[in-house]
Each structure stands twice: as C-alpha cells, then as structure tokens.
Amino acid sequence: MSGQERLTRQMTLGQGLHCAERNFGRRVALVEDHARTTYRQMCTQVRRLAEHYRSVGVGKGDRVALLLWSGTDFIISFFAAVEIGAVAAPLPPRLQHKKMLSYLRQLEPTVVVASTKIEIPEGLETLSELKQEMHCLKEILITDLEPEQGGVFTEILETDATHEGMDQDLAPEDLATILYTSGTTGESKGVMHSHRGLISPVVASMKLREMWMNFFPTFAKLKRWVRVLIRYGARLLRAAGRQQVFLSTMSMHTISGLEAMLQALLMGDRLVIQPRFNPVQSLELIEKERVSVLIGVPLSYMTMLRVQDFNRYRLSTLLICATGAAPCPPDLAREIQRKFGCAVHVGFGMTELGGGIAATMLEDSPAHQAETVGKAMPGMEILIVDEQKQPLPCGEIGELACRTDSMMLGYYGMPERKVESPNEDGYFYTGDLAVMDEDGYIRIVGRKKDMIIRGGQNIHPARIENTLMELPEISEAVIVGVPDNMGIERVWAFIIFENGESLAKSQIVAHCREHLEVYEIPENIQIVDEFPRTSTGKAQKFKLREAAMEKVGTHER
DSSP: OTTSOOOOTTSOHHHHHHHHHHHHTTSEEEEETTEEEEHHHHHHHHHHHHHHHHHTTOOTTOEEEEEOOSSHHHHHHHHHHHHTTOEEEEOOSBOOHHHHHHHHHHHOOSEEEEOTTOBSTTHHHHHHHHHHHOTTOOEEEETTOOGGGTOOHHHHHHOOOOOOOSOTTOOTTSEEEEEEOOOTTSOOOEEEEEHHHHHHHHHHHHHHHHHHHSSSOOHHHHHHHHHHHHHHHHHHHHHTTSOOEEEEOSOTTSHHHHHHHHHHHHTTOEEEEOSSOOHHHHHHHHHHHTOSEEEEOHHHHHHHHTOTTGGGSOOTTOOEEEEOSSOOOHHHHHHHHHHHOSEEEEEEEEGGGTEEEEEOOTTSOHHHHHHOOOEEOTTOEEEEEOTTSOBOOTTOOEEEEEEOTTOOOEETTOTTSOOOOOSTTOOEEEEEEEEEOTTOOEEEEEEGGGOEEETTEEEOHHHHHHHHTTSTTEEEEEEEEEEOTTSOEEEEEEEEEOTTOOOOHHHHHHHHHHHSOGGGSOSEEEEOSOOOBOTTSOBOHHHHHHHHHHHHTOOOO
C-alpha cells in the first residue's frame, strides 16, 4: 500500500471507488464474457451515467431500482446512483409479478434500470404501465435494447458529456442502498444501509489482507506465516502482493453478492463476472482467468464438486474458497478443502449487519475452518448472551449479539421495526444460537426460532442436520419442528440423497441412535428431490414446516 491512497470508513462509496481508480486506473477491474474493463474505463462510465441520472431529476435520497442480473451494467448503475447521493435498490431479477409491484410501489423510484432478460411475468410491460401510474418515476432504462429499439443506455455510457462531480453534501452516514431480505420466514423487508455500513466490512477485510498478502512479513507474523506456508506453499507465494482475481457466484442484489463485488473493486482486485451460476462454467472460469478467490453459497460448491469430470480442471491458482449466506455443513467444508486444495473461509453474517461479521482465516486449522465460522472480523464486537441479554461464559450456548459500524439503519417504510437494541451498548441480537470457545472461535448451533423444545429438552436442528449429512448417501438434510394434534413438537427430517444413492429409513434412524440423544432422533423422515429455497440457496424451513403440518392436519398455533 506504499504511496497509495487508503480506503477508510470516512469515505462514501463513490469516494472509495474513485480512490481505487486513482490507485489502480490501468488495472483490469471487470471481466465479463470477452469484455475486459479497466478501473479508469469503469469509473468514466459511472460518471457518465451519474450525470444522466441527474439530468432526468434524480437527487439525493431518491431511489434508483435495479432489476438486473449480476454484471457490468449492474455495477455501473449501482455506483452511478450512490455517487450522486441517490439510493440504489437492487431487486431480484427473478420475481413473481405481484412481488415486483409490491417492491416498486414501496420504493417509489425516480429511475428503474432493467434488462430484457429479467424473469418476471409481463415485467417490462408492467414497468411501462407503472410509469403512467407513478408520477415519481421519471425514466425506465433498459440496458440491452438496441438504439433502433429505443435503447439509450449504451449511448449514455459512451457520451462525451462533462461530469459535475459527486454530491459534496454526501456523508458516510447517509443512506446508500436498500436490500430486500430473501425471506426464509416468508416476510421480505427492505434493509437500509449507509455508505459507511457497506465500506466497513471492506476495510476489515483489507486489514486481514495486509496480514497475509504483503510479501515480507514482520517478525511477529513470521511464525504464523511459516505455518500457513507449510499448508498452502506455492499458492500463497503466487498470491502475495499481487492483484487478486475474484469469481463470485453470489447474486449482486443480495448482501453477500454486493459485498463480494465491493470487496473486489474497492481493494483494486479483478472481478470475474458470472451473471448466472453454472457449475461447469465456474470451473472453466477458475482455470481460464486464474481465479484466486472463489465465493459461493454452499449449494454452489456442492454442485461444482459433483461435476462429472471435476478433476480435469486446473484449480491450482485458488487460495481461498469463501462461503456464506447459508450454513455450510462440516463435511462439505472438508470436501472443499480436499478437492479444491485451498483454504475454506466460512463466514457468518446477515443482511441487517452488512454482510460478514465473522469468518475463518488462512491460518486456522482445517478443523476450525470446517467446523466453525471463525472469529470476529476486525472492528466487529461479538457476545453470546442469555435470555436476559447477559453475557455467557465460554462454552455455553446462547444468542449471538453483535456491535458493528456496518449495522443497518433500519427497515425501509417500517419505522416501527427498528434495530433491536434494548440497551445503550448498541448490540444487535441476531436470533442465532451460538457457542464461543476460549480462543474466540464461534460455532453456530441454529436459529432461536428454529429450536425445538420437547419434554423440557432443547433440540438444535443444526446438530441433527450435520449428523445426518455424515452419511455419504445424504446430500442435504433439513430438520423442522412440527406440532402434532396435541401441540407437541415432533422432529421431522427432510432429506435429499446424492444422485443415484439411497438408504432405508431404518438405516438412517440407526445412524442417529448411534450419534444423537434419544430425544433428538427424527420421528418422521421425508425423502424429497428438492427443497424450496431463497435466492441464495438457503432452504425455506417455514415452507417445509407448512407442508408437514398439512400432512398431519395441524395448523399454526
């Protein structure tokens, strides 16, 4: 970093991007299909689109809705909005028609940027109708329409117009984006984040990067370096001090995908873009672009590992396989370590907290990488608390609470739903059950609301799920509590087998008897082909629970 301007929490997102432009202007920033875009080219396009936004009446605090797949157009549209103080509101490009209307009517955007490739029934036609209905909606920009079809997006990015510059009144505390949660409980909420809230995790990652990617370690770091060098050897030496190459399979409308994009671009790295996840294409891109950091949900890794000729791909440039957004079973983490041959960064976070707040690191043992979510990231404070919000000693299960600069500002359009902070310390209570050891490593046990209570015993679904997935025939398992007609919660297991594999239910129960307490053994086992999922691949337990309740004729109590 010698001679370079540093990214800080006192910057806005626009300032952070142009800091990267000044430091790394000639570097390739984006790779999409056959196109390669440098930092200077990308920032020039951002400035041109920002000026266009201004020309149609977009001002500070106005919403710019993005209905786009992950890609260069998304990135340009996002940064152009936040640069002038507008609020970028990415929406899923695959939506039910009714849901899209609900989001847009709540947001009341000044501009909508969309693509013809969105998978929303009558989506573009409805946008045109909304323009007549919503007086606030000044323009609909379609990124992939040809000029003869009325498309102007490409022309805007090629204009020679002079840019007026960033909004000088913009502060790091101002609202930058609204991200809609994926709705594992069936309710989606617009989570508001400031510029500082989105930059803080990037600054935390930079501190970790400096620990490992500077070629000459300090004496204090030497012992740790030796341990990591023994484990990762040539891979670490090839990556040290160089621009990293990111491949993220996360959708950019989610906090995980957005933070992956910001991590790469605000740190001057190269981002290889895959608009839609395809396991074979991902492996091809790792080999072709010499990817060093791969980011994906556990389901993406599971799919890549099952590619028939997986071993023919050259993956030796990979240093880190990072995963989050959904629980990563320990056996899957170990398989990633073994087959990709690199470190696994298992992260924990949530939309309300601006992404990752804890993660495993290069120096962590293979066991810690597989079985924990690591330690708190720099700048993050984590406690495990009891029902009275009092800190618990190491080794005891409680609710995970976090205090961080990246905490949300609140829920958009829901002033009554504020950050839960019942004391002056400003901790956010996540609803996740966790345990922390004496060294600070955190294990996530499950969700507080998912915990099954039967006969006075607390049953943690994650423990049963991980036990089931120790069986090689089982690809995925989900545990839910289902009330019977007496209101007593029963343990139901929903199981997906590996392709071509199967087990008798009696064999599954026998395995559970060997490794679980009697009260934890599933009473009902359902073999299914697929789970209902969120856009990040997380199983929607509430839908599985509803399906089970229909089977037994009960209803929500």
